[in-house]
Amino acid sequence: MINWGIIGASTIAKEWMIHAVNACPNSQVIALLSRSQQRGDRFRNQFGIPHTYTELDTFLANPDIDVVYVGTTNELHKPQTLAAAAARKHVLCEKPLALTLRDAHQMVQACSEAGLVMGTNHHLRNAVTHRTLRDLIQEGAIGNPLAVRVFHAVLLPPHLQTWRIKDPSAGAGVVLDITVHDTDTLRFILSDEVESVMACTSSQGLGEHGIDDTVMGVMRFERGTLAQFHDSFVIGHAGTGLEVHGTDGSLIARDVMTQHPIGEIFLRKGNQLKQVQLPAPVNLYERAVEHFNAAVQGEGEPAVTADDGLRSLAVALAVQRSAQTGKQIPVTYA
Numbered sequence: 001m002i003n004w005g006i007i008g009a010s011t012i013a014k015e016w017m018i019h020a021v022n023a024c025p026n027s028q029v030i031a032l033l034s035r036s037q038q039r040g041d042r043f044r045n046q047f048g049i050p051h052t053y054t055e056l057d058t059f060l061a062n063p064d065i066d067v068v069y070v071g072t073t074n075e076l077h078k079p080q081t082l083a084a085a086a087a088r089k090h091v092l093c094e095k096p097l098a099l100t101l102r103d104a105h106q107m108v109q110a111c112s113e114a115g116l117v118m119g120t121n122h123h124l125r126n127a128v129t130h131r132t133l134r135d136l137i138q139e140g141a142i143g144n145p146l147a148v149r150v151f152h153a154v155l156l157p158p159h160l161q162t163w164r165i166k167d168p169s170a171g172a173g174v175v176l177d178i179t180v181h182d183t184d185t186l187r188f189i190l191s192d193e194v195e196s197v198m199a200c201t202s203s204q205g206l207g208e209h210g211i212d213d214t215v216m217g218v219m220r221f222e223r224g225t226l227a228q229f230h231d232s233f234v235i236g237h238a239g240t241g242l243e244v245h246g247t248d249g250s251l252i253a254r255d256v257m258t259q260h261p262i263g264e265i266f267l268r269k270g271n272q273l274k275q276v277q278l279p280a281p282v283n284l285y286e287r288a289v290e291h292f293n294a295a296v297q298g299e300g301e302p303a304v305t306a307d308d309g310l311r312s313l314a315v316a317l318a319v320q321r322s323a324q325t326g327k328q329i330p331v332t333y334a
Contacts, residue, residue, distance in 0.1 A: 001026060001027065001028060002026055002027040002028075002066050002067060002293050002296055002297075003027070003028060003029075003030045003031075003064050003065055003066045003067070004021045004027055004028065004029045004030065004031075004065070004066070004067045004068070004069060005029075005030065005031035005032070005033065005059060005060075005062065005065040005067070005068050005069070005089070006018060006029055006031070006032045006033065006049075006068075006069050006071065007033045007056070007059070007068055007069065007070050007071060007072055007080050007084075008033070008034070008070070008071040008072035008073075008076075009032060009033075009034035009036065009039045009040055009042075009043050010071045010072065011159065011160060012071055012094070013032075013043075013069070013071045014043070014046075016123075016259065016285045017069055017071060017121075017285060017289075018043075018047050018049075019285075020283065020285035020286045020288070020289045021069075021289050022047075023283070023286050023289075024286060024289050024290055024293060026293055027067075027289060027293050029047065029049055030049065030050050030051060030062075030064060030065065031049065031050070031051040031052070031053065031059060031062055031064075031065055032044065032049045032051070032052045032053070033052075033053045033054070033055075033056060033059040034052065034053075034054065035054060036054070037052075037054050040052035040053070040054065056080065056083055057083075060083055060084060060086075060087035060089065061087070065089055066089065066090060066296065067089060067090045067091070067092065067117075067292070067293075067296060068080075068084040068089040068090070068091050068092070069091075069092045069093075069121075070084070070091060070092070070093040070094060071094050071121075072094070073163050073167070073170040073171070074094075074096055074098070074099055074170055074171030074172075074176060075099055075169060075170050075171055077093055077094065077096075077097055077098050077107070078097075078098045078099075078103045078104075078106065078107055081093055081097075081107045081110070081111070081118075082106065082107060082110050085107075085110040085111045085114050085116055085118075086110070086114075088114060088116065089116070090111075090116045090117040090118070090292075090296050091107075091111055091116065091117075091118045091119070092118075092119045092120075092121055092288075092292050092302070093107070093118065093119070093120060093121065093306075093309065094120075094121045095120055095121060095122055095180045095181065095184075095309060095312060095313075096171065096176045096180050096309070096312065096313045096316060097120060097306070097309040097310065097313050098313065099171045099176075100317075101310070101313060101314055101317060101332070101333075101334075104309065104310050104313050105310065107306070108306040108307070108309075108310060111306065112306075117292065117295045117296050117302065118302075118305075118306040119288075119291075119292050119295070119301075119302030119303070119304055119305060119306060119309075120184075120302075120304045120305065120306060120308055120309030120312070121288060121304070122180070122181060122184040122185075122304040122308065122309070122312065123181075123259060123284040123285055123288060124181055124184065124185045124256075124257065124284070125184060125185060125188040125189075125303065125304060126282070126284040126285070126287040126288050126303055127256065127261060127263070127281075127284055128261070128278050128279045128280070128281055128282060129253055129256040129263040129264075129265060129278065130185055130188060130189055130242075130256065132265060132276060132278055132279070133189045133242070133244065133251055133253060133265065134188060134189040134191070136251060136265075136267070136276070137189060137190065137191075137244065137246075137251070138191065140248075141248075141249060141251070141267060142244060142245070142246030142247070142248050142249040142250060142251055142267070143246040143247030143248030143249065144246055144247045145190055145223075145225045145244055145245070145246045146224075146225060146226070146245055146246055146247060147225065147226050147227070147228070147244075147245045148186060148190070148225060148226070148227035148228065148242070148243065148244050148245070149227075149228045149229075149241075149242070149243045149245075150182050150185075150186070150227065150228070150229040150230070150231075150241075150242050150257070151230055151238060151239070151240050151241040151242070151257070152178050152179075152181065152182055152229065152230065152231045152232075152240055152257040153214070153230045153231060153232035153234075153235035153238055153240075154232065154233070154235060154236075154238075154240065155233070155234060155235060155236035156206060156213075156233035156234075161206060164177055164233070165206045165207050165208055165211055165213060165233060166208050166209065166211070167209075168209055168210070168211060172207075172211045173201075173207065173211045173212045173213070173320075174201070174207075174212055174213050174214060174215050174231050174232060174233055175199075175201065175212065175215055175231070175316050175319050175320050175323075176316055176320075177233075178215075178231040178232075178233075179215060179217075179229065179231050179315070179316050179319055180312040180313060180315070180316045181257070181312075182227075182229050182231060182257075183219070183311070183312040183315040183316060184304060184308055184309075184311075184312040185242070185257070186219065186221075186227050187308070187311060187312070189242075189244070190221060190223075190225060190244075192221040192222055192223050192225060193221065193222050193311065193331075194219045194220070194221055194222075194311075194315045194318075194331050195220045195221060195222045195330065195331060196219075196220045196318070196328055196329060196330045196331060197217055197218065197219050197220070197315060197318045197319050197322050197328070197329055197331065198217055198218050198322050198327075198328045198329070199215055199216065199217025199218075199319045199320075199322045199323045200215070200216055200217065200323055201214065201215045201320075201323040202214045202215075204232070204234045205234045206233050206234050207233070212323070213232060213233040213234050214230075214231070214232040214233070214234060214235075215229070215230075215231050215232070215319065215323065216228075216229070216230050216231075217229055217319055217322065217323075219315065239254065239255055240254075240255055240256060240257035240258060241253060241254045241255070241256065241257070242256055242257065248269070249267060249268060249269040250267070250268045250269075251265060251266070251267055251268075251276075252265070252266045252267075252268060253265045253266075254266075259284060259285075261281035261282060261283060261284060262281070264276075264278070265278065287303060288302070288303050288304070291303040310333065311333055314331050314332060314333045315331050318330070318331045318332070
């Protein structure tokens with residue numbers, strides 16, 4: 001049995017991660033760290049977690065914890081990951097890995113040097129829709145990909161309208177929250193890397209203290225594919241989607257940029273539109289945990305590696321810089 005400790009009594013832990021860990025037959029949540037004893041007690045009572053802590057050192061001193069899930073606000077990812085690595089705990093870290101690429105490299109290096117598994121909790125590539133898109137593209141269903149359109153503009157639910165739109169010091173804003181997901185998804189389905197970006201950001205009603213709640217931009221991939229993206233916290237009536245247009249056809253996916261295992265895909269060639277038959281849906285987070293558990297046991301890699309997290313962060317930081325400067329920015333991964 002692989003024992004997990006959860007850092008952060010967060011919404012994602014409550015709604016997704018604790019259930020995902022406990023749903024896997026070879027893992028369980030045995031510990032939780034929260035800055036609030038009261039909140040920690042609520043989680044313990046709701047989920048039957050044996051141990052709750054308010055101090056990181058005491059939490060990490062528990063010898064029974066094998067894996068740490070870092071699910072706190074963005075500015076805390078680095079110190080908590082480094083502490084977990086020093087305590088020789090495997091780490092699954094929320095995106096973005098850190099607020100700077102240098103910090104993310106330090107996190108990855110610390111886990112690597114300690115011989116630990118580190119992964120990034122980008123959930124979308126675990127969806128059967130995105131894995132099917134990747135397979136179809138690799139099989140040549142649409143020829144060479146030329147252009148992509150991503151619609152990931154949603155209305156941030158009221159219970160999440162906290163630090164993401166209010167606290168600049170926590171790495172708030174739509175780019176580090178949503179555009180990083182777009183990046184990982186596109187890298188995955190295209191099997192390609194982002195070369196440069198151009199973007200504009202705006203605060204359209206939710207962002208406070210100059211925090212951007214909307215971004216539009218274009219990514220140029222190394223093989224020439226251009227990807228247009230629209231990410232937002234303020235769009236309540238659009239639905240999400242992803243389109244990939246190639247030399248021989250187009251793949252049109254609807255309701256796929258979501259935590260829920262939903263969505264549909266159509267293949268269009270000329271005037272013919274055919275719905276793609278999908279495998280049975282799976283819980284995205286359960287699949288992430290299954291792959292992470294396997295990696296801990298020496299079988300393969302996490303569904304999304306630490307290097308994947310580095311690369312999505314690098315693109316997001318380039319998007320921010322492009323919006324600030326009004327220039328096309330090359331993506332630097334080192």
